[in-house]
Amino acid sequence: MSALVDRPARTSSRVARLVTEIFAPAVFAAVMPLIIALHSTAPAVLTGLGWALLAILFCSVVPYAVIWVGVRRGRLTDHHIGVREQRRLPLVYGLLSVLVGLAVLVFAGAPRPLIAMVVVMFAVLLVVTAINQAWKLSAHAAVAAGSMSVLVIVFGAALIPSLALIALVGWSRVRLADHTTRQVVAGALAGILLAVPTFVLLS
Known part of the structure; x- marks a missing residue:
């Protein structure tokens, strides 16, 4: 009987883990520049692929490589950096990488929407980094909310239902006990409030 009771909980945990991995910040950091670059060119x-690959290198590949090396060397517990105290250096390195990428894109004459997207990513990462010095704000929720908000701006009201993905990502973080509901909600609000005005003004 206990096995039957535990089965839904195990299934729920597996689904939550899958959602957390598929919609991780590193994934959004790779997918969003691709979508925006292809759409704007x-x-x-x-041409769009070229710009996208350049942005992905600095916004996803390099930051995630830093985290991967940290995990391999035992300095980080996992690739989601579940321990808040371990987040400072990886997040700072990520900020520097995105900033360098932004400079390269600006000087190379990248499309304005792509530059706006990278600025959004930098702004969200900066706020997450700052708040995580004192409180474990959900980076997953912030990045998902910012990304989905940009997609609604770019592709219109037809994508509004896709905002439900933000709730799904938030649920996965709470279900895995990696964040509280407050941390997820705060992350989502931060992502939306940063992404919407930044992208609208710069694109």
Whole structure:
């Protein structure tokens, strides 16, 4: 009987883990520049891919590589950096990488929407880094909320239902006991409040 009772809980945990991995900040940091670059350079697909790969290098590949090395060397407990006290250096390195990438994109003449997207990513990461010095704000929720808000701005009201993804990501973080509901809600609000005006003004 206990096995039957525990089965839904185990299934729920597996789903939460899957959601957390699929919609991790590093994934959004790779997917969003690709979508925005292709959309802003259409129909020149190759041009869009070139800009996207440049942005992804600095916004996703380098920051995630820093985290991966930290995990491999035992300085970080896991690739989501579940221990708040371990987050400072990886987040700072991530900020520096995104800032360098932003400078490269600006000087190379990247499309304005892509530059706006990278600025959004930098702003969200900066706020998450600052708050995480004292409180474990959910980076997953902040990045998901900021990203989905930008997609609604770019593609219109038809994508409003997709904002439910923010709630799904938040649920996964609470279900895995990596964050409290307050930390998830605060992260989502921060992502939206930073992303919407920043992207609208710069794009």
